[in-house]
Amino acid sequence: MTTANSALLTVKDLCTYFKTExxxxxxxxxxxxxxxxxxxLGIVGESxxxxxxxxxxxxxxxxxxxxxxxxxxxxxxGVDLLQLPEAEVRKIRGRRISMIFQDPMTSLNPFMKISKQxxxxxxxHLGYSKxxxxxxxxxxxxxxxxxxxRSRVEDYPHEFSGGMRQRVMIAMxxxxxxxxxxxxxxTTALDVTIQAQILELIKKLKHETGTSVILITHDLGVVAxxxxxxxxxxxxxxxEQAPTxxxxxxxxxxxxxxxxxxxxxxxxxxxxxxQIPGLPPDVAHLGSGCPFAPRCDRVAEICRREFxxxxxxxxxxxxxxxxxxxxFEESRAESSVTL
Amino acid sequence: xNEEPDFNNKPTERELISLPREMxxxxxxxxxxxxxxxxxxxxxARDAWRRLLKNRLxxxxxxxxxxxxxxxxxxxPIVKAATGFTYDYIPPDVTLIKSIPPFRSADGKFSWTxxxxxxxxxxxxxxxVLLGGRISLMVGVISxxxxxLIGVGYGAIAGFIGGRVDSWMMRLVDVLYSxxxxxxxxxxxxxxxxxxxxxxxxxxxxxxxxxxxxxMARIVRGQVLSLKNQEFVLAARATGVSTTRIILRHVxxxxxxxxxxxxxxxxxxxxxxxxxLSFLGFGVQPxxxxxxxxxxxxxxxxxxxxWQLIFPGLTMAxxxxxxxxxxxxxxxxxDPQMRT
Numbered sequence: 001m002t003t004a005n006s007a008l009l010t011v012k013d014l015c016t017y018f019k020t021e022x023x024x025x026x027x028x029x030x031x032x033x034x035x036x037x038x039x040x041l042g043i044v045g046e047s048x049x050x051x052x053x054x055x056x057x058x059x060x061x062x063x064x065x066x067x068x069x070x071x072x073x074x075x076x077x078g079v080d081l082l083q084l085p086e087a088e089v090r091k092i093r094g095r096r097i098s099m100i101f102q103d104p105m106t107s108l109n110p111f112m113k114i115s116k117q118x119x120x121x122x123x124x125h126l127g128y129s130k131x132x133x134x135x136x137x138x139x140x141x142x143x144x145x146x147x148x149x150r151s152r153v154e155d156y157p158h159e160f161s162g163g164m165r166q167r168v169m170i171a172m173x174x175x176x177x178x179x180x181x182x183x184x185x186x187t188t189a190l191d192v193t194i195q196a197q198i199l200e201l202i203k204k205l206k207h208e209t210g211t212s213v214i215l216i217t218h219d220l221g222v223v224a225x226x227x228x229x230x231x232x233x234x235x236x237x238x239x240e241q242a243p244t245x246x247x248x249x250x251x252x253x254x255x256x257x258x259x260x261x262x263x264x265x266x267x268x269x270x271x272x273x274x275q276i277p278g279l280p281p282d283v284a285h286l287g288s289g290c291p292f293a294p295r296c297d298r299v300a301e302i303c304r305r306e307f308x309x310x311x312x313x314x315x316x317x318x319x320x321x322x323x324x325x326x327x328f329e330e331s332r333a334e335s336s337v338t339l
Numbered sequence: 340x341n342e343e344p345d346f347n348n349k350p351t352e353r354e355l356i357s358l359p360r361e362m363x364x365x366x367x368x369x370x371x372x373x374x375x376x377x378x379x380x381x382x383x384a385r386d387a388w389r390r391l392l393k394n395r396l397x398x399x400x401x402x403x404x405x406x407x408x409x410x411x412x413x414x415x416p417i418v419k420a421a422t423g424f425t426y427d428y429i430p431p432d433v434t435l436i437k438s439i440p441p442f443r444s445a446d447g448k449f450s451w452t453x454x455x456x457x458x459x460x461x462x463x464x465x466x467x468v469l470l471g472g473r474i475s476l477m478v479g480v481i482s483x484x485x486x487x488l489i490g491v492g493y494g495a496i497a498g499f500i501g502g503r504v505d506s507w508m509m510r511l512v513d514v515l516y517s518x519x520x521x522x523x524x525x526x527x528x529x530x531x532x533x534x535x536x537x538x539x540x541x542x543x544x545x546x547x548x549x550x551x552x553x554x555m556a557r558i559v560r561g562q563v564l565s566l567k568n569q570e571f572v573l574a575a576r577a578t579g580v581s582t583t584r585i586i587l588r589h590v591x592x593x594x595x596x597x598x599x600x601x602x603x604x605x606x607x608x609x610x611x612x613x614x615x616l617s618f619l620g621f622g623v624q625p626x627x628x629x630x631x632x633x634x635x636x637x638x639x640x641x642x643x644x645x646w647q648l649i650f651p652g653l654t655m656a657x658x659x660x661x662x663x664x665x666x667x668x669x670x671x672x673x674d675p676q677m678r679t
Contacts, residue, residue, distance in 0.1 A: 059577060061573065061576055061577060065502065090579045090580075090581065091579060092579070093576070093577055093578060093579035094577065094578030094579035094580075095579060098577065098578065099574070099577040101570050101573065101574055101577075102570075103570055106569050106570040106571060107570040107571050107573070107574045108571055108574070109571045109575070109589050109592075109593070110571075110593065111592040111593050111595070112588075112589070112592070120575075120578070120580065120588075121578050121579075124578070124579060124580065125579060169574070172574075172578070
């Protein structure tokens with residue numbers, strides 16, 4: 001695989017468990033991936049598949065109790081974040097790794113002016129003076145395309161629309177020029193046109209600043225347009241990971257195939273939209289077999305009995321399935337037919 | 340396909356439509372912006388202020404409270420300049436019948452010297468009622484500030500930390516709640532009894548403040564519990580802000596609405612407690628006076644010198660009414676239930 005020095009973030013065998021009344025929930029169980037500088041990684045999965053928990057684990061914001069990072073390594077720029085004391089992690093949050101959240105309506109403090117919220121970051125991490133931070137805040141708002149930034153910086157969050165607020169969040173996240181930006185479903189709460197604008201903005205700023213991005217989403221269309229690599233998660237495990245082009249052309253896992261089939265295709269006039277049958281499993285009560293087995297269309301006896309292996313299909317393509325190689329071959333055959 | 344959106348200096352129609360609903364008051368005409376108009380947003384405070392002004396009782400309360408505050412602050416020196424009386428001046432030539440009725444001089448003729456009459460020792464009642472206003476308001480405000488400080492701090496910490504710490508801290512509040520607080524205050528005042536009237540006053544602030552923070556702590560804790568799970572707190576954490584700073588800058592300001600309301604309702608409550616304590620003789624000691632202590636003196640002679648009770652009683656009642664109206668009005672204006 002890639003050499004270690006070009007990797008910005010390496011997550012190794014991360015396990016984050018939650019203690020609930022229902023038992024131990026393995027929200028993230030043995031997740032490993034790598035992100036190189038300047039690249040974008042997409043994390044895809046249904047609700048409850050562990051996407052957000054993975055990323056909250058990266059910046060150590062798992063609410064404890066009930067959650068706990070049980071094991072694993074999170075190596076960011078050569079340092080294992082899980083070994084750092086809390087004070088050191090706080091210096092990294094916002095400065096070197098920053099985050100954008102799903103709902104721009106609630107992720108800004110309603111009682112603080114935009115200027116104050118933007119200035120907090122640079123004053124805290126870069127030691128800016130008040131006037132420096134203020135000017136920087138205006139510059140950042142201009143960068144993310146807020147018109148008339150100088151007067152709008154004095155507004156309160158409720159005076160902004162959803163899309164504008166998400167722009168403010170992006171401005172805030174990027175104001176210290178972080179090396180890694182984690183965007184947790186940044187467009188889920190926005191309507192489609194605004195969604196496109198925000199994604200374009202993230203893409204543009206990524207190119208300008210060279211920031212690496214982790215994009216969490218359940219929208220495969222977003223993944224296709226934005227990312228270099230994709231990690232597909234299901235029930236706290238990585239089911240498939242591959243370069244974006246490859247995963248769309250030749251998925252090596254029945255779950256990924258199901259996801260891709262569920263994307264509406266306007267060109268094909270199909271009467272009914274495909275959907276993966278059933279519901280995601282209860283992560284607190286997983287059996288010994290493959291967690292996807294009850295919903296899988298090619299399930300076999302072995303799937304219910306044994307946990308599937310993580311198969312390497314080619315140097316950059318891995319899939320968690322007993323039949324990974326077969327599925328991979330099938331998709332290759334299918335894609336050569338359709339292409 | 341994705342054209343960069345057109346950013347003029349005007350907000351687009353979409354943004355205008357998405358202006359929060361709280362900016363449109365019931366009864367307001369919804370104004371549709373023309374071509375060249377730019378809608379200026381209203382801040383939350385201005386919004387609440389407008390709502391408060393619509394409430395007549397609240398405005399009445401506000402005006403009366405301000406008036407009484409100003410009068411009791413400026414009154415004593417003015418009275419001294421006009422009539423020469425101070426609150427503790429006892430005329431040397433007191434005769435057997437000491438108390439002079441309102442608008443009478445010592446020989447029973449009409450006079451402006453004592454508009455409210457005098458008390459048993461011949462002290463000018465107007466000057467004493469004004470001083471009583473100063474002290475009563477001071478007790479109300481300072482004790483409320485003390486309770487605010489303790490209550491907000493305690494509640495915010497309990498709510499934010501949560502879990503077992505929260506449980507224990509709140510059980511303590513429950514225990515204190517179950518004690519009859521006025522007895523607690525009497526015990527406190529009796530234990531630390533101060534020799535000077537001023538020391539007694541300070542003790543009163545502390546004693547009243549330290550028993551009236553319980554409800555405040557509960558209110559703040561409840562608010563913080565719901566606030567701490569909001570995304571902006573997570574966002575603040577994710578930007579590396581320390582826990583103390585998150586509580587002080589992000590969480591506590593968001594609890595201000597209910598806190599302000601409850602504080603304005605605490606002031607009359609504390610003033611009433613003070614009056615009660617002074618009435619029982621535990622509060623303000625002469626020559627200082629509060630409305631409560633004046634009323635206590637007045638009640639002894641209610642049959643012969645009714646003005647000694649009526650004037651302090653009326654002023655206090657008016658003030659308490661006004662404060663309660665103001666508090667109710669503020670609650671309506673700031674109630675978070677009304678928006679969203």
